[in-house]
Amino acid sequence: MxxxxxxxxxxxxxxxxxxxxxxxxxxxxxxxxxxxxxxxxxxxxxxxxxxxxxxxxxxxxxxxxxxxxxxxxxxxxxxxxxxxxxxxxxxxxxxxxxxxxxxxxxxxxxxxxxxxxxxxxxxxxxxxxxxxxxxxxxxxxxxxxxxxxxxxxxxxxxxxxxxxxxxxxxxxxxxxxxxxxxxxxxxxxxxxxxxLALIDKLTKLWNRTKLDETLTKQRELMSDPDHGYAVMLVDIDLFKNVNDTFGHNVGDAVLVELADIFREQIGSDGIVGRWGGEEFMVILTKPHCNRAPELAQRLRQAIQQHSFKTVGTVTVSIGVCVVAKKTRTIEIIDSADQALYQAKKLGRNRVSVHYKNKPKQWSIEELVECA
Ligand SMILES: Nc1nc2c(ncn2[C@@H]2O[C@H](COP(=O)(O)OP(=O)(O)OP(=O)(O)O)[C@@H](O)[C@H]2O)c(=O)[nH]1
The missing domain is CATH 3.30.450.40 (GAF domain)
Incomplete structure (x- = not known):
């Protein structure tokens, strides 16, 4: 032809x-x-x-x-x-x-x-x-x-x-x-x-793959001394009780409602995704990362004040890691996780902040409980 x-x-x-x-x-x-x-x-x-x-x-x-x-x-x-x-x-x-x-x-x-x-x-x-x-x-x-x-x-x-x-x-x-x-x-x-391949099916937030991609990109950007970012790990408090009391479907509905609060509170200031199960991650870049502890507090309060259908009040604990120097991603997540563990240990419904590799004027790493 x-x-x-x-x-x-x-x-x-x-x-x-x-x-x-x-x-x-x-x-x-x-x-x-x-x-x-x-x-x-x-x-x-x-x-x-x-x-x-x-x-x-x-x-x-x-x-x-x-x-x-x-x-x-x-x-x-x-x-x-x-x-x-x-x-x-x-x-x-x-x-x-x-x-x-x-x-x-x-x-x-x-x-x-x-x-x-x-x-x-x-x-x-x-x-x-x-x-x-x-x-x-x-x-x-x-x-x-x-x-x-x-x-x-x-x-x-x-x-x-x-x-x-x-x-x-x-x-x-x-x-x-x-x-x-x-x-x-x-x-x-x-x-x-x-x-679609980067979206969490239940909450319609970003999924773990997108969060991993974002963390890798942020780490690469840290070659620029002016760059900085912060990672928040947000975990629902005593979520097992919600499932045990109201059933798994109601638990799922709580996750969906929570996602709406994330969208409202974080909006375009950061990347919000489901890290796994009842745990979420927020990644904030400059200039918002400097306000990470304040944003985490605001988010925690908004969730506490929200009346969830069927369940009523739900609270979260938040671990924040503020990154000021190039550090391996695994260490950043570990720091945010340590901060989250601290928030849980101190009684839940609170924010803990871990400053990773602070600039010189901050001199030492410390864990700050600020709920
Ligand atoms: N409904 C529902 N539940 C989930 C999902 N993913 C994880 N979970 C539940 O989340 C609960 C997590 O429980 P735990 O790890 O014991 O923690 P917790 O009860 O939240 O208590 P703390 O974290 O210590 O405050 C378990 O009951 C899981 O089944 C999900 O997609 N949907």
């Missing part, structure tokens, strides 16, 4: 479409992009980097153009920019909150109708009626957009090429956009699966 046949669009009923046959070189350039994506996946590059490269490679094949990936936010039913290396970051806000529909632009139309939208003249095409300022401000004369689908074939966004001159797409551009949209769909699925 002639391999070029594989590159012909099945049928394109868009009147603006220019049915020029794909040349050997163009065929080659599409294969090169595919190869480059496969290489990046094999080298385990992260999705944002691969998506940026993909945009750059695609826009290189159309002089005077910029590629853009828009993602559909299910909650707000709006399109937002995910990646657009050709558009200065300070203008990205202009590509936010676009409603899929008939006249909000090419991506809005592609997502709304679930088929490609090839707009050759954005200055008079009705599909850009509601967003004419945008194309005029950026001099985007033509914008071609292809829907991106997930593995269930649901439209989740669009891949677009905006051109700074009026142009009709050819078979080659149609195939290029289809390949890019399909690659983005696969890469986004991959990203979601990678994330």
């Amino acid at each position: 002639n391999p070029h046949k594989l590159l012909q669009p099945v049928r394109n009923d868009d009147p603006s479409f220019d049915t020029v046959t794909i040349s050997e070189d163009q065929f080659e350039s599409i294969l090169n992009i595919q190869q480059s994506i496969l290489d990046s996946i094999a080298l385990d590059h992260k999705e944002p980097d691969i998506l940026s490269d993909l945009c750059r490679l695609a826009q290189d094949l159309l002089p005077e153009s910029a590629a853009c990936i828009m993602l559909l936010d299910d909650k707000t039913d709006t399109l937002n920019v995910l990646c657009a290396p050709g558009v200065p970051t300070e203008h990205h806000h202009r590509l936010k909150g676009i409603k899929p529909g008939h006249h909000n632009g090419s991506c809005a139309a592609a997502v709304y109708f679930g088929k490609p939208a090839y707009v050759v003249n954005t200055f008079n095409d009705p599909r850009w009626e509601g967003n004419r300022d945008l194309v005029k401000d950026f001099n985007m004369c033509s914008v071609w957009s292809m829907p991106i689908r997930n593995r269930d074939k649901k439209v989740i966004g669009s891949f677009a090429l905006a051109s700074f001159e009026h142009r009709s797409p050819t078979n080659f551009h149609d195939r290029l956009l289809k390949m890019c949209a399909s690659a983005v769909g696969i890469l986004l699925e991959r990203k979601a699966l990678r994330k």
